[in-house]
Amino acid sequence: MRVRFTICALMACFCLAATASAQQDSVKADPKHYTVLSENDQVRIVKVHYGPHEKSVMHTHPNLVAVYLTDLKGKFTFPDGKTQELTGKAGDAQYIPAVAHLPENTSDSAFDLILVELKGHPAKAAMKSDMKSDMK
Numbered sequence: 001m002r003v004r005f006t007i008c009a010l011m012a013c014f015c016l017a018a019t020a021s022a023q024q025d026s027v028k029a030d031p032k033h034y035t036v037l038s039e040n041d042q043v044r045i046v047k048v049h050y051g052p053h054e055k056s057v058m059h060t061h062p063n064l065v066a067v068y069l070t071d072l073k074g075k076f077t078f079p080d081g082k083t084q085e086l087t088g089k090a091g092d093a094q095y096i097p098a099v100a101h102l103p104e105n106t107s108d109s110a111f112d113l114i115l116v117e118l119k120g121h122p123a124k125a126a127m128k129s130d131m132k133s134d135m136k
Contacts, residue, residue: 026115029059037114046115050074050105058102065116067093072111077102088113 027034027046033056038045050056050072058079068088076084079100088094088111105111 024057024059026056026059026061030056042119044117044119046117048113048115049110050103051110052108053105055104056102058100060098060100061096061115061117062098063118064096065093065118066096067114067116069112069114070110072105072113073107074111075104075106077104 027036033048033050033054035047035049036044037047058077066088068090070090072086072088074086076086076099078084085106
């Protein structure tokens with residue numbers, strides 16, 4: 001009975017560890033590829049660099065805007081094992097909803113991008129009375 005309980009407890013620990021690693025922040029999970037450039041209570045700006053054929057680890061991002069600094073060709077692997085090919089052109093930008101994934105550069109060239117990760121709710125801007133009349 002004790003052996004069975006110990007085995008079940010160990011299996012539960014392994015499953016929880018796998019789930020926790022899939023929920024890990026990109027910068028903490030993979031500091032080789034992700035660097036924080038700036039952060040405040042509304043956004044975190046992250047520089048991303050992958051060399052040719054480099055692969056990351058499973059990690060998460062909140063809702064974000066990606067700005068491609070170079071052309072890129074890669075692949076995302078999701079926690080359920082499904083994959084998605086991706087391409088981007090230098091200068092492109094796109095909104096990406098919160099995601100857990102494992103990115104991989106599938107090309108012979110390095111790529112760079114900026115992620116603007118969105119935090120919480122948008123701030124309510126205070127408007128001066130003279131600005132209100134300009135907006136009518």
